[in-house]
Amino acid sequence: VTEFLENGYEGASVDSISKRAGLSKGGFYHHFKNKDEVLLAANYRYIEPINKLINDAKLNLNSADALKKFINDYLSYWSRHPRELQFTFLSISKMIPDKNMWDEITAYSKKMTSFYESLFIKGIMSGRFIKHDPKKRAVSLFSALQGITPFLLMNENFETEKAAQNLISIFVDEILK
Template sequence: MVSRKSREVRINEITEAAIDVFLEKGYESTTMEAIAQKAGVSKGGLYHYFKSKDMILIHANDKISEKVAKLMETALECSSVREGILYYIEKYISYWMENPRETAFLFLSMAKILENPDLLKYYKQYTADYITFFEGAFTMGIQLGEFKLHNVKASAVTLMAALDGVLGYMLFDEDLILEEVIQHFEEKFIKSIEKSE
């Protein structure tokens, strides 16, 4: 008797196959049939799990976002807000640099969302959650006396933009060293707002 794979396992297999096909063929040239073939399921079976390739794209991004969310959770458990933010900065950049496939998929996804209002809604929510995380961290730092009173929204938005922006530069410029980049982030986003002893 052949054992059936669980729904979760099957969805993960489809998602991983879809990422490969999207990266190989590009979003526009990817078909549901190509994804089904790569995942080893029938086209009808694929439609049982996902109604469109947009849905697969969103689900794949959700899976990657879960890894980033875990970094946020761990950052909140650090001994100080300062250490938590630095932990997040280092692990966030390291994650994308150590996972070039996911990084390439992130850039592919970003290009696609600009054309699709439904996908854009998804990313707007993701961005809002991301900003809220940093705003909360900076606010906590102020409340605990680690940071000076400052515009936490501005700190959150600029830190988020800098983190996402530096990824592209690090991919193309081998002279950018992770440890030095983290020091630059610490100088600009932590030391500049720290309360002096």
């Protein structure tokens, strides 16, 4: 990861990655086909805590509380882990021009929007939320959360808690009965 962050994707070589990891070149190729696989493996590792946040939210019987907690925890996690966030941006910048990697981005997007949509549907079904289009709201929430994360890195005065409260107000409080 450090190799990618210090030298960019193009500047990171299999040799330099292997050296930093304490592997021979053969050892590297035993585990990975190429540096794209290293990038993806590290990215998966960095989003594991997000998967835990999703699983924790799913345990909450109240979908409004689950969404509020997830939004707070999601932004809080990334604000406390700038190195990991920077690495995910590097990964995405590599994935976007490579059509072979679009499935990874699509799978993540679908996973997140399906999670949000399931909570919105649960809220409607329980009578907690007013009737609305849960798919549109899920896509909008996904877009808002993805759009706000760069500011966690680029603005040292960014108020994470205030941003979370604003998103909660728009995406949760406005649809409460």
